[in-house]
Amino acid sequence: MVVDTGEADQGLPGARQLWAGRFQAVLSTQSLAEPGYPFGSLVPYCLDRAGRPILLLSHLAQHSRNLAADPRCALTLGAPTDGDLQQADRLTALGNCRPLRDSDGDVATRYLRYFPQGEMYFRELNFRFHRFEPRRFYFNGGFGTARWLGVERLLV
Numbered sequence: 001m002v003v004d005t006g007e008a009d010q011g012l013p014g015a016r017q018l019w020a021g022r023f024q025a026v027l028s029t030q031s032l033a034e035p036g037y038p039f040g041s042l043v044p045y046c047l048d049r050a051g052r053p054i055l056l057l058s059h060l061a062q063h064s065r066n067l068a069a070d071p072r073c074a075l076t077l078g079a080p081t082d083g084d085l086q087q088a089d090r091l092t093a094l095g096n097c098r099p100l101r102d103s104d105g106d107v108a109t110r111y112l113r114y115f116p117q118g119e120m121y122f123r124e125l126n127f128r129f130h131r132f133e134p135r136r137f138y139f140n141g142g143f144g145t146a147r148w149l150g151v152e153r154l155l156v
Helices: 014-023 062-069 105-114 118-124
Strands: 024-029 038-044 053-057 072-078 088-097 128-139 148-149
Touching: 014 088, 014 128, 024 062, 038 053, 038 062, 053 062, 053 105, 053 118, 062 128, 072 128, 105 118, 105 128, 118 128
Parallel strands: none
Antiparallel strands: 024 038, 024 072, 053 128, 072 088, 088 128, 128 148
């Protein structure tokens, strides 16, 4: 395992490509139903202008209830592969995810441009936007290439 010392950019292009180009991730929250265990759920997202993920979540969803109690969570992304999954790029972001105010129309416009089908969820089913604020990243570009990365290395 390599710790990010800021010296080299080995793997950084792969991490940046995952962060900016996947649009879906596993959101892992702190489970209320089973305290002490993570709860993972596949969610779509887009990045805001500062490179932070925006998610559209139902207030009824388990992950939303978990986040209301504890905003600490992780987003895990993986590069598609037909080959050895252990050699594919993977990125986990640790951070906090909190609901956004309804008045932020720029967020809705941006998100719905990427996911037009989300308009029904937003307008009719009371789904709400959340912003994930990353604190730290862990990138694994294949066997022997894992490293921690600071936020400043991946956000715009």
